[in-house]
Amino acid sequence: MRQVVPRGALRRDLWASVADAAAFSVMVGCGETYIPAFALALGLGPIAAGMLASLPVLAGAVVQLVTPLAVARLGTNRGWCVACTTVQSLSFVPLVAWAIRGHATLWELLLAASVYWSAGMAGGPAWNTWIGTLVPERMRTAFFAQRNRLGQFGVFAGFVAGGLVLQFGEAHGLLLAAFAVIFTVAAACRAVSTLLLASCREMHRPEAAPPDAVPLPARLRRAVRSIAVSPSGRLVTYACALAFSAHFSGPYFTPYMLREQGFSYHAFMLVMASQFLAKALALPWLGRLGSRLGSVGLLHVGGLAVIPLATLWLVSANVWYLMAVQLVAGCCWAAYELALALLFFDAVPHRERTAVVTAYNLGLAAATVAGAGAGGLLLEACGEDRAAYLAVFVVSSLLRLATIPLLRRVRIAPAS
Secondary structure (H helix, E strand, O other): OOOOOOHHHHHHHHHHHHHHHHHHHHHHHHOHHHHHHHHHHOOOOHHHHHHHOOHHHHHHHHHHHHHHHHHHHHOOHHHHHHHHHHHHHHOHHHHHHHHHHOOOOHHHHHHHHHHHHHHHHHHHHHHHHHHHHHOOHHHHHHHHHHHHHHHHHHHHHHHHHHHHHHHHHHHOOOHHHHHHHHHHHHHHHHHHHHHHHHOOOOOOOOOOOOOOOOOHHHHHHHHHHHHHHOOHHHHHHHHHHHHHHHHOOHHHHHHHHHHHOOOOHHHHHHHHHHHHHHHHHHHHHHHHHHHHHHHHHHHHHHHHHOOOHHHHHHOOOOHHHHHHHHHHHHHHHHHHHHHHHHHHHHHOOHHHHHHHHHHHHHHHHHHHHHHHHHHHHHHHHOOOOHHHHHHHHHHHHHHHHOOHHHHHOOOOOOOO
């Protein structure tokens, strides 16, 4: 029997979800996005920065394989999600300690970043299933467009604030102390986000698993088979291919600007924040466009638009030009990300969503690490100079171009 929630309760839950997105996004803006820059500030090189932007994602994808079984054992998506976000908040504590100490090894940073990503990704499939039952289908496109928009404003605000703090710290010889400040703020924002999540209701609680529950490997194989034989398999294949090509260059934009071009944190902040601002401003229009074109049509718009973005970095290293490039990139990636999120709600049945999203996350993380690793090998082989970075950017765009046949095959049947 379907549970009926009073409109006031639903409105309160949706408000809490939106506020959670804002707090989470500020954490991403002033915390997650500056972890590779923190590695550079500690004296590590561009390859190390690339590893920090990719390897912890794979670790997180492996750890999140326990999510379907954990949710089944606990009998609650909400409880598991809140536990994971609590751990993610605490993962910033060692980063703050190392910033104060003034030293950290690559392996220490990889461990802390892996805990961060593991907690975040382990909670992701449960949140996806939970929120999918909470938001009425008729409201999803508009709600997620607005929620994502506020989230992008949050990332923008967090990133700008973090950049200003780092610029101040660098100017006064307190750069690592500035990193300690922004990581502390990030931890606090995730704690607030956790409290907001805990205040939301759970519409449909999953059945608790019996003592002889299906083992994790069997659940994963079942999810993979479900993806392989369903129309969503084409979507997953395309998304993984695009992730590989995008991360061939993505992790190396930060060292390119801070190391190769010698940008100040102020200039770095202006360039990167432009993309977050563009996403926030474009999402309402993209939500309306998605309502007209459908989620698959919106995916085609975004998927084709992101192809040439990396090569645009070849034209000039001027800060204002790169800000314009990032404004365009923000609109393109916003279209792609919104379409992808909507397609998972449309294409994957509720009962299978947690397991399918878990398997999808593993494939996506593997593609991310493989792309970053391949890009790093090319960067190192070419000498880690400006020409090497440009070679990485060109190859990334060519790889994105090669995903078009996969994009054309995406056809999603409505989920039951």
